[in-house]
Amino acid sequence: MRPPVLFGLFAGLDTIQGVGPKSLKLFQKLCGNTILSALFHLPLMVIDRTKPPFITTKVTVLSHEKPRSRKQPYKIHCQTESGLLDIVFFNYRKDYIIDQLPENAVRIISGQVSTFSGRTQMTHPDYITEEKNKDQIPLIEPVYPLTQGITNKMVQRILKTALKCIPDLPEWQDEAFLKQQKGPSFKESLLQVHHPQKASDVSPMHPARMRLAYDELLANQLALALVRQKMRKLKGIALPGNGQLVQKLLKNLPFELTAAQKRSFGEIETDMGAPFRMMRLLQGDVGSGKTIVGLMAMLKAVESGYQACLMAPTDILVRQHEATLRKWCDPLGISVVLLTGREKGEKRREILHKMADGSAQIIVGTHALFQENVQFCKLGLVLIDEQHRFGVDQRLALTQKGERVDVLVMTATPIPRTLALTYYGDMDISKIDEKPPTRKPIDTRVLPVSKMEETIQKLHHALAGGAQVYWVCPLIEETEKSDLANATQRFETLEKAFPGRVALIHGKMKGPQKDALMQDFIDKKTDILVATTVIEVGVDVPSASIMIIEQAERFGLSQLHQLRGRIGRGSAQSVCLLLYQAPLSPTAKKRLDVMRKTEDGFLIAEEDLKLRGAGEVLGTRQSGLQSFKLADLEFHAPLLAIARDDAKLILNQDASLSSPRGMALKNLLYLFNKDNEVKTIHSG
Numbered sequence: 001m002r003p004p005v006l007f008g009l010f011a012g013l014d015t016i017q018g019v020g021p022k023s024l025k026l027f028q029k030l031c032g033n034t035i036l037s038a039l040f041h042l043p044l045m046v047i048d049r050t051k052p053p054f055i056t057t058k059v060t061v062l063s064h065e066k067p068r069s070r071k072q073p074y075k076i077h078c079q080t081e082s083g084l085l086d087i088v089f090f091n092y093r094k095d096y097i098i099d100q101l102p103e104n105a106v107r108i109i110s111g112q113v114s115t116f117s118g119r120t121q122m123t124h125p126d127y128i129t130e131e132k133n134k135d136q137i138p139l140i141e142p143v144y145p146l147t148q149g150i151t152n153k154m155v156q157r158i159l160k161t162a163l164k165c166i167p168d169l170p171e172w173q174d175e176a177f178l179k180q181q182k183g184p185s186f187k188e189s190l191l192q193v194h195h196p197q198k199a200s201d202v203s204p205m206h207p208a209r210m211r212l213a214y215d216e217l218l219a220n221q222l223a224l225a226l227v228r229q230k231m232r233k234l235k236g237i238a239l240p241g242n243g244q245l246v247q248k249l250l251k252n253l254p255f256e257l258t259a260a261q262k263r264s265f266g267e268i269e270t271d272m273g274a275p276f277r278m279m280r281l282l283q284g285d286v287g288s289g290k291t292i293v294g295l296m297a298m299l300k301a302v303e304s305g306y307q308a309c310l311m312a313p314t315d316i317l318v319r320q321h322e323a324t325l326r327k328w329c330d331p332l333g334i335s336v337v338l339l340t341g342r343e344k345g346e347k348r349r350e351i352l353h354k355m356a357d358g359s360a361q362i363i364v365g366t367h368a369l370f371q372e373n374v375q376f377c378k379l380g381l382v383l384i385d386e387q388h389r390f391g392v393d394q395r396l397a398l399t400q401k402g403e404r405v406d407v408l409v410m411t412a413t414p415i416p417r418t419l420a421l422t423y424y425g426d427m428d429i430s431k432i433d434e435k436p437p438t439r440k441p442i443d444t445r446v447l448p449v450s451k452m453e454e455t456i457q458k459l460h461h462a463l464a465g466g467a468q469v470y471w472v473c474p475l476i477e478e479t480e481k482s483d484l485a486n487a488t489q490r491f492e493t494l495e496k497a498f499p500g501r502v503a504l505i506h507g508k509m510k511g512p513q514k515d516a517l518m519q520d521f522i523d524k525k526t527d528i529l530v531a532t533t534v535i536e537v538g539v540d541v542p543s544a545s546i547m548i549i550e551q552a553e554r555f556g557l558s559q560l561h562q563l564r565g566r567i568g569r570g571s572a573q574s575v576c577l578l579l580y581q582a583p584l585s586p587t588a589k590k591r592l593d594v595m596r597k598t599e600d601g602f603l604i605a606e607e608d609l610k611l612r613g614a615g616e617v618l619g620t621r622q623s624g625l626q627s628f629k630l631a632d633l634e635f636h637a638p639l640l641a642i643a644r645d646d647a648k649l650i651l652n653q654d655a656s657l658s659s660p661r662g663m664a665l666k667n668l669l670y671l672f673n674k675d676n677e678v679k680t681i682h683s684g
């Protein structure tokens with residue numbers, strides 16, 4: 001339970017006078033709906049009202065120039081100490097103007113000036129006051145990120161109240177560390193960041209900002225460490241195996257494992273053999289050969305007398321895995337069954353029966369495996385594919401089912417080291433960082449969209465040779481005013497050139513419909529798959545050797561990399577064409593250059609991080625991965641490793657967070673919504 005001292009911070013913004021349901025909704029969109037979320041909404045920069053383009057000056061009103069029609073602006077001619085100045089109002093209220101700026105009045109005004117037909121003018125001053133009130137004009141003002149309908153003044157007003165709601169909280173940071181960093185207290189830091197005195201006060205390196213960033217990172221690392229601690233406490237099953245099945249599999253493989261595959265399996269083997277719970281991430285680029293390693297782990301579980309299951313996010317993927325696993329398991333005499341929502345009736349009962357009596361040794365399925373009332377006989381290992389859509393919370397949920405199974409997660413998202421720490425800090429990581437030597441490099445070319453006709457012509461030849469094509473368009477019809485290439489339109493063009501050979505698949509289709517179209521493509525009933533980015537998730541069609549991405553400049557690097565990973569799987573030379581719409585922005589040009597030059601997913605992820613910043617790298621689509629509000633990893637990444645070590649040390653000394661500092665740290669966890677992680681402390 002959240003402690004009462006924090007209640008005020010978690011009060012809704014609508015408890016502030018002047019915030020109605022309408023602005024509450026807007027604030028919610030902008031920053032969240034609590035007082036705390038407003039406090040965590042930090043200014044981006046400052047306005048200095050003493051420097052161009054701003055001026056703050058004394059004026060004497062000379063005359064009013066009333067417009068002849070409502071469309072024209074209302075102008076007020078003024079005298080300043082350094083010359084003439086016109087104040088200009090559009091959409092004005094006459095009464096207000098006359099009231100504020102009567103002729104002959106002396107006023108202090110502040111705003112941005114520009115020159116119009118040789119005259120200096122200020123449109124809609126930010127401030128107009130009488131001389132005696134001039135102190136009311138802030139010369140330095142924070143500027144906040146805004147959204148339509150919320151002005152900077154509204155944010156400032158809210159914060160004025162919010163800043164009064166911060167309680168004095170016991171310090172949770174190590175005093176010595178704080179001193180060394182010259183960091184103020186949490187409360188003082190918030191006050192400082194919202195009252196910048198000069199431009200450098202909004203720098204990420206300002207002590208108050210650093211302190212808050214570190215608070216957030218420590219909360220993140222401590223939360224992950226708590227989850228990790230909880231898992232370590234859970235007793236697991238030892239799956240020592242005797243190595244026989246794995247040996248047989250290796251003998252049957254037509255290739256040698258890469259050194260990275262061997263090393264990763266070694267790490268997995270050690271974990272599985274020990275009587276605690278494995279919680280390991282197997283990270284490897286698309287095509288690096290994770291599946292075989294996962295299979296070896298499953299065979300090890302089977303050797304040990306247990307069942308193993310493999311869970312994947314879509315029906316298509318599950319079916320592909322099943323085919324692969326059968327290919328390798330049938331010769332070993334190991335039974336593989338498949339269970340998704342689509343297995344029904346008698347067939348389903350039969351599968352469930354086999355799972356329950358243990359005659360099914362390896363089970364492949366979707367979420368249905370865990371959601372429904374499915375019984376395993378003796379489950380030892382859960383293997384999860386492509387799980388970058390899962391967050392810590394879901395992993396926690398999986399373990400809270402009370403089963404003591406080992407968990408191995410395979411992900412193809414190459415995450416830079418710094419980010420891996422923030423999202424997977426609760427897991428051990430094995431990395432397959434080399435590709436099978438048999439994989440041919442993909443020929444990647446960057447072309448202007450004007451080469452489209454030519455490209456389509458060349459496809460005739462490629463298709464005749466048995467190649468299949470992915471054709472990716474950015475979006476479908478959902479952005480009204482945008483000029484995005486429309487997948488439907490492209491489908492129609494291509495269908496004219498290749499009648500009956502083209503399919504269109506997009507995000508608005510229902511799962512089964514998508515799956516059916518994918519299956520047609522796999523079965524070579526169609527040759528060209530026009531798609532929005534839905535093909536991103538791990539399908540394997542070896543004869544698809546051509547990838548065309550339209551408006552490639554609109555995609556992020558990681559996304560382009562994931563898409564390209566769909567080809568280069570068969571024996572044919574693969575080609576990836578990145579079609580762009582000129583002119584390219586410098587960043588877009590860099591992105592496409594990176595794609596042309598390398599296929600190394602980790603390198604691409606690092607470049608992506610540099611070009612876009614940490615918040616975006618994992619994409620909003622991959623829900624469950626939160627981004628930071630106060631920390632900016634571009635600047636604060638070095639603090640992350642410190643926070644991780646700090647978190648480790650804290651839990652070593654005080655595993656239940658019951659010392660005075662431990663109690664204070666619980667407040668920190670609540671402030672960053674780590675309620676679930678706090679719960680792990682008390683739930684045994």
Ligand code: ADP
Pocket residue numbers: 255256257258261284285286287288289290291292412436437438540
């Ligand atoms: P991913 O990591 O994307 O899941 P897969 O496991 O699907 O990659 O492997 C891609 C292809 O490479 C598969 O056809 C697999 O059989 C093959 N493969 C895996 N390991 C090796 C290896 N060491 N040498 C050659 N081919 C391999």
Ligand code: MG
Pocket residue numbers: 290291385538
């Ligand atoms: Mg895979």
